Structure formats: structure tokens, C-alpha cells
Amino acid sequence: MAPESRHSVRTKSKEAVVHSALKLFNISGFDGTSVRAIAADAGVNLALVSYYFGGKQGLLEDLMASFFEGYLSELERGMKDAAESGLSSQERLIHVADKLIGYQQNYFYLSRFVHREMTLDNQLVRELMSSYLMKEKYLLDRLFRQVIHDAATDPLNADFVMLQYRDLITMPFMQPQYLREVYYLNPREAAFRANYLRYIRRWVARLTDRTERLPETGLQ
Amino acid sequence: MAPESRHSVRTKSKEAVVHSALKLFNISGFDGTSVRAIAADAGVNLALVSYYFGGKQGLLEDLMASFFEGYLSELERGMKDAAESGLSSQERLIHVADKLIGYQQNYFYLSRFVHREMTLDNQLVRELMSSYLMKEKYLLDRLFRQVIHDAATDPLNADFVMLQYRDLITMPFMQPQYLREVYYLNPREAAFRANYLRYIRRWVARLTDRTERLPETGLQ
DNA sequence: CCTTTCCCTGGAATTTTTTCTGGACCGGCT
DNA sequence: AGCCGGTCCAGAAAAAATTCCAGGGAAAGG
Numbered sequence: 437m438a439p440e441s442r443h444s445v446r447t448k449s450k451e452a453v454v455h456s457a458l459k460l461f462n463i464s465g466f467d468g469t470s471v472r473a474i475a476a477d478a479g480v481n482l483a484l485v486s487y488y489f490g491g492k493q494g495l496l497e498d499l500m501a502s503f504f505e506g507y508l509s510e511l512e513r514g515m516k517d518a519a520e521s522g523l524s525s526q527e528r529l530i531h532v533a534d535k536l537i538g539y540q541q542n543y544f545y546l547s548r549f550v551h552r553e554m555t556l557d558n559q560l561v562r563e564l565m566s567s568y569l570m571k572e573k574y575l576l577d578r579l580f581r582q583v584i585h586d587a588a589t590d591p592l593n594a595d596f597v598m599l600q601y602r603d604l605i606t607m608p609f610m611q612p613q614y615l616r617e618v619y620y621l622n623p624r625e626a627a628f629r630a631n632y633l634r635y636i637r638r639w640v641a642r643l644t645d646r647t648e649r650l651p652e653t654g655l656q
Numbered sequence: 657m658a659p660e661s662r663h664s665v666r667t668k669s670k671e672a673v674v675h676s677a678l679k680l681f682n683i684s685g686f687d688g689t690s691v692r693a694i695a696a697d698a699g700v701n702l703a704l705v706s707y708y709f710g711g712k713q714g715l716l717e718d719l720m721a722s723f724f725e726g727y728l729s730e731l732e733r734g735m736k737d738a739a740e741s742g743l744s745s746q747e748r749l750i751h752v753a754d755k756l757i758g759y760q761q762n763y764f765y766l767s768r769f770v771h772r773e774m775t776l777d778n779q780l781v782r783e784l785m786s787s788y789l790m791k792e793k794y795l796l797d798r799l800f801r802q803v804i805h806d807a808a809t810d811p812l813n814a815d816f817v818m819l820q821y822r823d824l825i826t827m828p829f830m831q832p833q834y835l836r837e838v839y840y841l842n843p844r845e846a847a848f849r850a851n852y853l854r855y856i857r858r859w860v861a862r863l864t865d866r867t868e869r870l871p872e873t874g875l876q
Numbered sequence: 877c878c879t880t881t882c883c884c885t886g887g888a889a890t891t892t893t894t895t896c897t898g899g900a901c902c903g904g905c906t
Numbered sequence: 907a908g909c910c911g912g913t914c915c916a917g918a919a920a921a922a923a924t925t926c927c928a929g930g931g932a933a934a935g936g
Contacts, residue, residue: 449912449913462776462777463776463777463778464687464776464778465685465686465687465776466685466687466688467684467685467686467687467688468686468687468776470893470894470895471894471895471896472893472894472895480913480914481913481914481915482895482896482914482915483896483897483898483913483914483915484912484913484914485895486895486896486897487912487913491895491896492894492895548775551775552772552775552776554831554834555768555771555772555775555830555831555833556682556683556684556685556688556772556833557682557683557832557833558683558684561833562833562837565833565834565837565838566837569834569837569838570838573838592851593854593855593858595839595841596852596855599827599835599839600824600859603823603827604820607819607823607827610775610830611774611775612777613775613776613777613781613782614774614789615819617782617785617786617789618789618790618793619815619819621815631812631816632816634813635813635816638813639820642862642863643862645862669883669884670883690921690922690923691922691923691924692921692922692923700884700885701884701885701886701887702886702887702923702924703884703885703886703924703925703926704883704884704885705923705924706923706924706925707883707884711923711924712922712923712924
């Protein structure tokens with residue numbers, strides 16, 4: 437970090453708050469982190485948080501909105517690019533996944549924080565969901581329309597496929613510490629993106645490669 | 657459950673605390689829930705939490721340990737059953753998945769709570785988890801050994817496969833509200849278990865189907 | 877029937893932690 | 907000079923965790 441000249445600190449405090457907040461939220465969670473701790477870590481006065489965000493709750497909503505706007509615009513742009521490049525429907529899945537993984541790498545702490553908060557089941561989350569997540573689902577539906585049609589699969593199975601696709605993309609950023617501790621994988625690295633994308637490619641290929649008939653194995 | 661006669665209340669308070677705690681944790685998270693709220697919801701005296709669990713932190717650790725013991729023993733027993741029934745390696749994956757999904761359905765709130773807490777990245781979580789997660793990984797490695805060997809896939813890809821398998825099993829219980837709100841699926845229902853298992857069956861089939869045609873001489 | 881024991885209640889006081897507010901400072905800009 | 911945005915300090919106010927104490931009442935044991 438650069439030395440703290442009076443000038444560089446100027447107008448940087450807000451960013452410092454966000455940065456420290458995200459860092460600490462990923463360690464102790466939102467409710468487990470005090471504004472004092474954030475201010476202390478950011479080397480900033482306590483009152484700043486209320487000043488800029490109107491309290492702790494305001495900071496939360498700010499971060500949430502910020503993530504979803506970026507995430508959704510990345511998703512939209514990825515789909516648009518893919519369509520204009522004339523990619524096949526499978527290749528579109530891969531291209532979009534790549535974009536979204538890149539986005540979450542760039543906003544690593546933010547992504548993790550938001551994913552975690554979304555696992556709560558309260559009023560705030562439900563309100564946020566209904567706007568952002570519905571839009572996400574709409575886009576994913578469009579992205580998968582062709583694939584689903586080609587595979588001629590039943591609707592329930594199609595839901596599970598989309599669900600797994602989404603989860604494939606978000607999981608490494610929801611529990612990176614698991615990947616790190618258990619598999620020695622670091623979702624923040626560029627290498628991870630490349631390797632993981634190769635796996636997603638395989639997943640997509642298997643998805644569309646074969647016909648619908650299943651080998652009915654003996655038991656149950 | 658019996659009505660709240662004086663008898664049933666006896667020795668039931670501890671369970672009532674656990675029940676209310678889990679319910680509230682799933683709404684507001686651990687740190688977002690006060691001991692007062694738990695006691696009030698349980699219709700129990702405030703001091704009881706400290707009395708039984710030695711404080712809020714003790715309650716947390718109790719719940720964590722309780723989940724993992726049940727989860728791992730279910731995993732072990734599922735593997736043992738599958739082995740003794742002489743199931744194929746693919747069928748074992750499905751059988752174990754079914755068992756673990758059943759377990760998480762039976763302990764729905766507990767599972768969700770633990771999964772959520774695990775996404776934190778602090779010292780406590782790391783210590784608490786490392787022993788359990790390492791054991792889980794050991795068991796999963798054994799469960800997949802044959803499948804991986806048959807598929808003759810490279811180690812990195814094998815990791816991703818196991819990762820996805822685990823995630824397939826836990827995801828519905830980490831974010832059930834997402835499935836509910838966006839896909840109108842309820843992971844708590846028996847029907848979900850059956851339908852989802854059918855998807856897992858497909859996933860396993862796709863996993864092994866096309867690789868079976870590869871020559872046996874793959875590298876380990 | 878009486879007594880002891882154990883689980884729990886009730887209502888506090890105590891202590892620690894956290895958020896928020898009111899005002900002061902400070903350097904730059906007009 | 908006087909304003910203004912950004913920053914800091916201290917303390918109010920509120921909330922939360924923990925502990926204390928004085929029992930009630932059912933069950934178990936005599």
C-alpha cells in the first residue's frame with residue numbers, strides 16, 4: 437500500500453471502508469462484524485460509515501445492489517456478445533460462464549459476501565431476490581432455451597440443469613475456503629478460471645452429447 | 657408431539673432451545689440472532705442457554721458437532737450398505753447421495769445452518785471443520801476411486817467431479833429459499849428427493865457413459 | 877406421605893459491545 | 907474571510923450477553 441499522504445487519503449476513505457468491510461464480512465459475516473472493526477481496519481473514523489452509507493444497513497444494501505448490477509450487466513453483455521459472434525448454443529453457455537466467473541474473480545470478496553447473505557431467509561433477502569434473481573432467471577431461461585429444446589428434455593429436468601449450471605458458476609465463490617482447504621484450489625487465480633472452465637466445457641458437452649435414453653441399472 | 661403438559665415440558669426445554677435457535681438462525685443468521693430471541697421463541701428462561709450450553713458460542717459448537725457426526729455416520733453407513741449389496745460403482749454414488757439427501761431433509765434447519773456457517777473464513781470455523789471435512793474427503797475419495805479409475809480421467813478433473821458431486825448433494829440445503837422462490841421446488845418434500853435423485857442418476861450416467869468407450873490404458 | 881433432587885422459572889443486576897449523534901477541526905477553494 | 911467537504915473525537919443511547927439469586931414443582935426414593 438502507498439504511504440498515507442494527506443492527499444491520497446482524501447476521498448479514498450469511502451473505498452477503504454468498503455474494502456475493509458468486505459474483508460471482515462468474509463471472516464466474521466455481516467452481523468458478526470462491528471462498524472468499529474471496519475473503521476479500525478480501514479484506518480478511518482467510526483462516524484464515516486454512518487456519514488457515507490447512513491448506517492450499517494445502508495452499507496449492506498449498497499454492496500448488494502452494487503454486486504447485482506455488475507453481475508447482471510456482465511451476464512447480459514456476455515449473452516449479447518455470444519449471440520453476435522454466432523456461437524452455437526453450447527458455446528454460448530461456456531462463454532457466459534467464463535464471463536461470470538471472471539466477474540466474480542474481479543469482485544471476489546463482494547461476490548462471496550453477497551452469496552452468503554443470500555442464503556438467509558428473511559424479508560430483506562426476499563425483496564432483493566424478487567427483483568434481481570427473477571431477472572437472472574429470465575436471462576438464464578433465454579440462454580438455455582435452445583439447449584433445452586435440442587435435448588427435448590422434460591421441464592423438471594431442464595430446471596435442474598439450469599440450477600446446476602448456475603451453481604457451477606457460483607459455488608467456487610460461495611465456498612472458496614472449502615476448495616482451498618480440501619482441494620488446494622484457489623478460485624481467485626487465473627489458472628483456476630482456465631481449469632475450471634475446461635471442466636464446465638466437459639459438463640456442457642456431456643449435457644448435450646448423448647441421447648435421452650438411460651441405462652436402467654438394476655436396483656430400485 | 658404431545659401437548660404441553662407439565663410432563664412433556666420436563667427435560668424438553670433443551671430441545672426447545674435447539675429448535676428455536678435453528679429456526680431463528682435460518683432467518684437472521686447466528687450473529688443476527690440474540691439469545692433473548694431464542695429464549696423467548698422457545699418459551700424458556702433466558703438463563704437456560706448459558707446453563708445448558710455454556711453460552712451462545714457453546715450452542716454453536718454443539719450444533720456443528722451434532723450435524724457432522726450424523727452426516728458422516730450416514731455417509732459411512734451408506735457406503736457400507738452399498739458395498740455389501742454388491743452395487744456397481746455408479747450405483748453406489750447414487751445410493752449414498754440418496755442417503756445424504758435424506759439425512760439433510762430430516763435435519764433440514766440444522767443442515768442449512770451448518771452449511772451457511774461453513775462459508776465463513778475464520779479460525780474457529782477452520783478448526784472445527786478441518787477434522788470433519790478431511791474425513792469426508794477421505795470417504796468421498798474412496799467412494800469415487802473405482803469410478804475415477806474406470807474413467808481414466810486426470811486428477812484435476814477428478815477433483816472437480818467429486819466437488820460437483822458433493823455440491824449436488826448439499827446445494828439444495830444450502831439455498832433452499834432460492835429453489836423455492838425461483839423454481840418453486842421444495843427440498844424438504846419427499847417428492848423432491850425422488851425427482852432430484854433422478855437428476856443425480858442422470859448426472860452419474862453421463863459421467864461414466866461416454867468415458868467407458870475409452871481405452872483401458874488411461875493414465876492413473 | 878415426606879423428603880430430597882433435579883429441571884427449570886422469574887426477574888433482575890452486571891458487564892460488554894455496538895450503533896449513532898452532536899459538534900469540532902482542518903485544509904482547500906471562492 | 908467565510909464556506910464546504912471530508913475527517914475526527916467523545917460520549918449518549920441502546921442492545922446484547924452473561925451471571926446471580928430465590929425459589930416452584932414434578933419426579934424419584936424412602
